[in-house]
Amino acid sequence: MQPSNYHKAFAPADKKDSLLLFSTRYCSKILIRKETWKAAQENALSAENEAILKGLGMLVNDGDEEKRSVSCVFEELNKNSTSIEIIVVLNLDCNFACKYCYEGDIKGRIYMSEGTAATLIDFIRKRLDQDKKALHLDFYGGEPLLSLGLIRDISHQLNQFTKERNASYTFGLVTNGSLFKRRTAEELVSLGLKNAKITLDGPEHIHNKNRPFKSGAPSFENIIRNIKETCDLVRTAVGGNYEHDNYHEFPLLLDYLIGEGLTPDKIAQVKFDPVMKRSDRFLSPVYFNDGCMSTDEPWVMEASVFLRDEILKRGFRTPGIRPSFCSVENRNSFVVNHNGVLYKCPGFIGMEGFEAGDLINGISDYSLPYRTGIWNNSECMECEYLPLCFGGCRFIKFVRDGKIDSPDCQRKYFDTCLETLVKQDIKYGIKAER
């Protein structure tokens, strides 16, 4: 037996004779006496203690075998996956005029046509073979509820098709929340709606400044009203985009939600993300995957740890620390733009050179533009953070450097934040997700 390559040992300030071990592969943790860990490293543990540490992933039979197994993790996940996940950009239109918007200048009255929606259904029919048991779409925009008719049409057809195939169909919405009335939610739930991600950019005064209606009218109250009307019907996640000069005020939003009865039992998840600024435009992360886009800018590291604590201390759920599975590496995950062009990550929608095929001609080889497997190099393979990182975020790397020629290294972020994040998970009883 030997220590796993994928663990960290932290020294708790209040327990001088102990270590807090954390497995970056399984996100398990244990407080252990220093002498016990020393015995483990010297292969001198009792069989019982050895079994416990092996079960937690702190000890392995063979370090080289462990590295081989981690290097194949995406191959295994892709091979065994029984689901297909597709983000569908229904339009580039919006009834809001947000200060930052990932669509920048490309926004306008541009909608997915019925013809493109029909090719989307065909594309899914071809890919949902007998091995696939679940299909999940996330409708995205602009504002997806401006394309309500298309959501109905697509969902009717996919419900019928998946039923014939003995598979399930579900969908989610990434919406600004302003059009999400109870009657709409009830209808969509009957078609397979399971989750809605709604953005509130902080407390009312900040949100209304950053996310007004196109008319300039404030939107905060309207969204809160809609969340209250619908949160018992769908799994509602609240997100928000903070900036350097306003993140300290975001806890006021959490208190407001609780005061309005939107307590942790009604809101499935809260997660705040930084607004990334590029020289020529703002980049709002909106909502990619839950684990996307950590960054090592000092103020962002401070803000993300601070806000996570504020969320957890009020009893809301927020993503735990978990192994990274960027959709770039997931062969069963795509983004379909309104015009039928495919991408691998919503951050790259519309960016030349990052197309991954189209609905008519199928999927093209996207390994080069997205640099799949960029983490498969000697430095990353030796790195204890590999399972949490896998080369970081291609999108952040591209935003920062204008090219993806090396991993978006997360070492500084994890060196600075991981111990605090692990301690937060212990303090608030967050269980490891495998």
Ligand code: SF4
């Ligand atoms: S490239 Fe980045 S933003 Fe895109 S899916 Fe991967 S981690 Fe998320």
Ligand code: SF4
């Ligand atoms: S990119 Fe950096 S943090 Fe990530 S696995 Fe490689 S060396 Fe480690």
